[in-house]
Amino acid sequence: MSNVRPLRAKFPENEKITINMGYVDLGRIDLLVQEGFYSNRSDFIRTAIRNQLASQSDTVSKSIERHTMELGLRDYRVADLEAVRAANEILHIKVVGLARIASDVTPELARATIGSISVLGALQASAEVKEALADRIS
Known part of the structure; x- marks a missing residue:
């Protein structure tokens, strides 16, 4: 029996941006x-x-309410998407912050359950899932 355990892939907690300044x-x-x-x-x-x-927090809050978006971190796990599929529903993901689709979500499950994705911030998902949903990500 080995005491070596595989580590989960660690996603960065922030996003690097580049700006031009005078x-x-x-x-x-x-x-x-x-x-x-x-x-x-x-x-x-x-x-x-x-x-x-x-x-600008009041303006941001009102805009989030108006667009029915979720604020913060939102995880989508296999169990979540399987429950959506079992209910014959389609998700329309709208997040301000970070949306994460679990690494074990297959492209097929993602396409079957996610109708659209709009993320103001960052979307973390496997390259395969992002490719499968490319036409649904705005």
Whole structure:
């Protein structure tokens, strides 16, 4: 008997983005970093984004309600999709945040149960499932 257990594939907890900035704005950020207000450029940018999102939280909440979207992390497991199939239903996934389709979900099960996917944030699924649902992802 072995005490070695396979590890689950670890998905990143965040998404990397790239932005273009003018030299003056970048210099101003560097000055604030140099003065110790922020640990680095990324810290400043993350803080600025969080502050802007906090100031717009009412607008975001109302929009989520209007579009009947789920906010946060939403996992779709094999059992969830099999229950949808057993009920003869089709899912229309709308998530603001992270939608994860379990790694053991087959492309066939995904196509049989998911009618559309709209994710504002990130969608994590196997390459095979993403390919099977490519025409349903917006």
